Amino acid sequence: MTTPPRLRLAVAASAAVAAGLLIVPPADAISGGTPAPDKAFDFVVRVAADGHGCSGVLLGPQWIVTASGCVPAGSGTPASPVTVTAGAATAKVATLIPRPDRDLVLAKLATPIANVTPISLGRTAPTAGETLTVAGFGRTSDTWVPDKATTSPFTTSSVAATAFGITNADGHDTCLGDAGGPAIRTTANNTPELVGISSRSWQHGCLAVTEPRQGSVETRTDDLVDWIRAQAPELAIQCRTTVPLFAVTSDLQLYPHPNPTDGGPMDPRQSTIGTGGWNGYVRLLAGPDGLLYGIRANGDVYRYQWNGTGWTPDSRTVVATGWTGFDNAANHNRITIDSRGDIYVVNADGSLSRRRYDTAAKTWSSETLGTGWNSYNLITGGGDGVLYARSTDGFLYRYAWDEAGHKWAQEKKLVGNGGWNAFTRITSAGADVLYTVTGKGELRWYRYLPYSDTWSPGPTVIGDGGWQQFSDVEAQRNSCTLVR
Numbered sequence: 148m149t150t151p152p153r154l155r156l157a158v159a160a161s162a163a164v165a166a167g168l169l170i171v172p173p174a175d176a177i178s179g180g181t182p183a184p185d186k187a188f189d190f191v192v193r194v195a196a197d198g199h200g201c202s203g204v205l206l207g208p209q210w211i212v213t214a215s216g217c218v219p220a221g222s223g224t225p226a227s228p229v230t231v232t233a234g235a236a237t238a239k240v241a242t243l244i245p246r247p248d249r250d251l252v253l254a255k256l257a258t259p260i261a262n263v264t265p266i267s268l269g270r271t272a273p274t275a276g277e278t279l280t281v282a283g284f285g286r287t288s289d290t291w292v293p294d295k296a297t298t299s300p301f302t303t304s305s306v307a308a309t310a311f312g313i314t315n316a317d318g319h320d321t322c323l324g325d326a327g328g329p330a331i332r333t334t335a336n337n338t339p340e341l342v343g344i345s346s347r348s349w350q351h352g353c354l355a356v357t358e359p360r361q362g363s364v365e366t367r368t369d370d371l372v373d374w375i376r377a378q379a380p381e382l383a384i385q386c387r388t389t390v391p392l393f394a395v396t397s398d399l400q401l402y403p404h405p406n407p408t409d410g411g412p413m414d415p416r417q418s419t420i421g422t423g424g425w426n427g428y429v430r431l432l433a434g435p436d437g438l439l440y441g442i443r444a445n446g447d448v449y450r451y452q453w454n455g456t457g458w459t460p461d462s463r464t465v466v467a468t469g470w471t472g473f474d475n476a477a478n479h480n481r482i483t484i485d486s487r488g489d490i491y492v493v494n495a496d497g498s499l500s501r502r503r504y505d506t507a508a509k510t511w512s513s514e515t516l517g518t519g520w521n522s523y524n525l526i527t528g529g530g531d532g533v534l535y536a537r538s539t540d541g542f543l544y545r546y547a548w549d550e551a552g553h554k555w556a557q558e559k560k561l562v563g564n565g566g567w568n569a570f571t572r573i574t575s576a577g578a579d580v581l582y583t584v585t586g587k588g589e590l591r592w593y594r595y596l597p598y599s600d601t602w603s604p605g606p607t608v609i610g611d612g613g614w615q616q617f618s619d620v621e622a623q624r625n626s627c628t629l630v631r
Contacts (some may be wrong), residue, residue, distance in 0.1 A: 151364060159314055161343070183282055183296040189234060190266040190339075191282045194218070196229040202296070202328030204266055204341055205233060206375065207382045207452035208259035212368065213327030214346055215245050215252040229254070229485070230567040236260045244378050249309040250346040250366045253378055266577045268372045268382075269332050270631075273303040273311050281313065281321060281363070283328025283345055286354050301330070304362065313363050318403035321345045321363040322353035336340035342369050349620040376630070377599035381408055383578075386627040389414065390576040391453075393433050395616040399425045400455075407576050407627055410592035420453060426618060429474040433621035434488040442482075446471040447465060450504075466504060467511060480537075485528030486577040486625040497521030516548065517555070522566075528624055529575040529595075541568035545579075545595065562595055562602075572620050578627035588615035597629075 183191065184579035194201040194213050201217035211231055219226040228239035231254075241257040273279060282298040301313035313330065321328070330343035351361040368375075377385035389403040397419030403414045425431070428441035428449070437453035448467035450607055452459040472478050474494075481493035490502040500519040502513045520526075525542075526535040532548035535558075543563025549556035567573075570583040570591075579595040583606070590610025594603040614620060 149305040151349045151360075151362065151473075160399055176628040180240065181298060183298045188282050188296050188298065189263045191284070191328060192260075193284050195232070196225070197227055200284070200324045201326045202285065202326070202345070203231060203254075204325065204344060205260060205263055206253075206341075207265050207379065208261060208263075209256045210265075210379045211240075211254050211256065212341075212344060212375070213252060213254065214250050214344060214366070216250060216551075217327050218243055218252055218254065221245075231256060231260070233260045233263050236263070246371065247376070251344060251368070251371070253375060255379070266329060266331070267338060267340040268375065269334075269342045269369050270372050271332075271342075272344050272367065272369045273306055273330070273332070275303055275306060277303045277332070279303060279313065279342065280327065280331040280333065280339075280540060281325070281345060281365075282331065283321060283325030285324030285326070285328070285345075286322040286350075296328075301363070306367075309367055310346065311365050311367060314361060318351055318361050320351040320353060322350050322356075322359060324606075343367050353457045371507075377596070380594075380596045380598070380603060383596070383598055383630055384408055384580075384627055385630055386576070386578070386580075388452070388576065388624040390580075391433075391437070391623045392574075392582065393431065393439065393453075393621045393623075394614070395425050395428070395431050396617060397424065397426045400617075404576075404592075404609065404622075407580050408594075410594065410605055410609060413590070413609045420458075428619075430479060431484060431619040431621055432482070432484040432490065433623055434484045435486050435577075435623065435625035437623065438488055438622075440466075440484070440490070442470050442473050444471075444474040450548040466509065472523050472538035480527075480572070481523070483526045483528045483534070484624060485533065486531050486628070488624075489528075489532075491516075491526060491528065491534060492524060493520045493526060495521075499526075514622050525573060527573045527575055527581070529579050529581065530577050530629060533579065533583070535562075535573065535575070537563075537573070541565045541567075543567045545597075562600075571615065572617075574620055574622045575624060576622045576626040577624050578629045580622075580627050581617050582609075582622055584614045584617075584618065584620055586615065588612045590614045590620070 190205040192203045194203040203211040203213035226268050238256040238258045240254045242255040244253040282296050304314045305312040325345045328345045331339045332342050346364050346366045347357045348363035349360040350356040363414040386407045389405045390407045392402040394400040398419050401420045402417045429506045430442040432440040441449040446469045450464050450466040453460040484490050496517050499517045523536040527535050529535050534546040545560040545562045547557035572584040574582050581593040583591045591606040592609045
């Protein structure tokens with residue numbers, strides 16, 4: 148079968164549009180369809196390079212994906228300027244990351260595009276017969292370059308390893324300038340997700356095209372989700388505006404960290420949210436949404452909930468007894484909590500148990516998840532079912548529990564080659580964002596990137612000193628979550 152031509156629009160008119168010099172009336176979309184509704188397709192962007200006009204898709208404030216033919220060849224800094232426009236916002240492309248096995252390039256913008264909701268990434272391949280929505284800024288049946296993105300429904304006709312074919316019942320096709328535009332699946336909860344980008348087409352019905360053949364080819368993106376997130380780690384995580392850090396002396400202090408994704412500096416403002424007596428807890432654990440557990444030397448466990456401005460009425464409730472032994476320094480770091488609120492304990496026999504509190508029934512359940520954990524002198528929850536464990540010789544390992552399969556999805560993955568014994572405390576905001584306290588009192592930030600099995604550049608010292616004064620430093624565990 149003859150391969151249809153590429154879809155970039157190589158005409159001076161596209162450059163004029165990018166410069167705001169060409170005024171075009173509204174028209175039908177693709178080679179037949181409708182203009183995109185306002186706001187619904189704001190993630191579809193214009194891409195201009197070397198006099199060519201294309202489309203692209205905003206994946207995050209500083210990341211787009213488009214067709215590789217739409218930008219200069221090569222990786223890194225573009226050989227010539229590439230401009231991306233979303234509504235009234237314009238940004239230059241700073242970095243190109245081509246995907247060698249298909250017509251696709253990931254591009255990082257020099258400045259973020261704000262106030263536009265990026266599209267989600269779909270992980271499931273299109274199936275034959277599935278209806279998708281295709282959008283782009285390409286030529287239409289009667290307009291050289293439309294003034295807004297246009298859309299049309301297409302049916303998946305075939306699926307291959309890196310691409311899939313689409314057709315339209317009315318014979319419409321994607322046109323020049325649609326390259327890099329999204330093929331969109333609408334999920335059950337009415338959320339758009341990206342499954343492909345436009346690559347080639349016969350351009351049937353497009354302006355100035357007399358080709359009788361029909362059909363378009365899309366580049367698959369569903370199998371590139373992990374690759375995209377490995378190249379662009381900020382697309383793999385969602386964090387709240389600030390991470391609350393709870394620090395214990397005789398009082399309970401609250402410190403906000405405003406940039407958990409990248410390890411920016413601490414906010415110098417802090418507040419006292421509990422006065423007196425907090426050092427009576429030999430261990431404090433911070434779970435999700437302001438949940439705190441305080442453990443006394445006699446084994447009593449108190450439950451608190453901080454709602455952001457004060458304590459809930461049921462705070463300081465005794466919810467368990469008999470949790471003894473945590474006044475022993477050797478056991479201080481052998482108990483932790485994850486972002487679901489489950490508590491994990493390394494027991495004297497080396498078994499790892501998980502304790503879960505039922506707030507409705509006010510009862511605890513417990514189960515054993517493994518043995519041989521007595522080789523670790525510290526564990527800390529790093530996400531939903533994610534545990535980091537530090538060996539006595541200072542190596543750091545990552546575990547991930549698969550709740551649905553009721554097994555370890557990842558077990559004893561070495562992620563830190565020694566030196567982690569330098570830290571007296573390790574806590575987490577969730578999504579593999581770690582905070583550590585050194586013996587000299589520095590507060591440091593780390594972030595492990597599971598999609599690439601690397602660490603973000605760092606560590607970043609976000610607190611210059613004094614953190615050794617606190618008997619416990621605990622981050623709110625669900626402040627950050629991994630994007631699935």
